[in-house]
Amino acid sequence: MDDIVKQALAKWPNVPHCYGWLGLDARGNWYMRDDRTQAEGPFVQAKGSMLRHDKLIDFIHRNYEHDDEGQWFFQNGPQRVYVELEAAPLVWRVAEEGGGKFTVTAHTGQAVDVSGCLLDEAGRLYLVAPIGLGLVHTQDVGIAAEAIEQGLWTPETVQASELPQRFGHVMSPAQGHAGAAAALSKQ
Incomplete structure (x- = not known):
């Protein structure tokens, strides 16, 4: 993990996680999925815009990890951006x-x-x-x-x-997050 990311985590430890906005396809390409794309359906059905900026992709690669639940994410400064997977992490x-x-x-x-x-x-x-x-x-x-x-x-x-x-990996952290949020709202 980049030092600048570690510093941001220490400075802002309670930034909410981000779900559904980033996808990894079966060829190792990253896709940004805005609100409109997410409304069109789950990843792969609606991929979004392929990232092409080499420095951004390198930054994602250096900060790509998984949590204890098997959800893969990109640590973007203080925010965890969970990744939707097409085939594997x-x-x-x-x-x-x-x-x-x-x-x-x-x-x-x-x-x-x-x-x-x-x-x-x-x-x-x-x-x-x-x-x-x-x-x-x-x-x-x-x-x-x-x-x-x-x-x-x-x-x-x-x-x-x-x-x-x-x-032990999660294909769609967004799906699990949406289900957990729906269950909490019914309580």
Whole structure:
């Protein structure tokens, strides 16, 4: 986390969290979702505007984390901006280094060691690493297939709907927040 973010948290510890305004798609792209976009429906159905500002994206990457409930967020100064996920909290880029060696890097730029490989009912390939579950970027599936063919990874067949519970991540913090707010208003 950036030092400036830590300082802002210390200065303003009680800033309300933000839900529904930021989404991460299956290719590692960030989307800003204004009120109009959110009114059109949940993330993926209504993505919003893709972020293209490199410095903003780098800032998000450096401050992208998850809470104890498995909700992924971007710490924007004192405010937590919870992220709507299309497929998984991370998107992996896979590269072949030659000599049967492959590297895996999260969309945030963090290099990881793979501890598991999963294949869902739609043929989507996921990798497990110490920082979490991620979907292999569509452009890198062929490279990942090389690693599988070489016996480096052995895919386990899974159902995509079971992955959030198994790996402890929340696909839509906004949906959970809206449900909790509705329950409180009925009390």
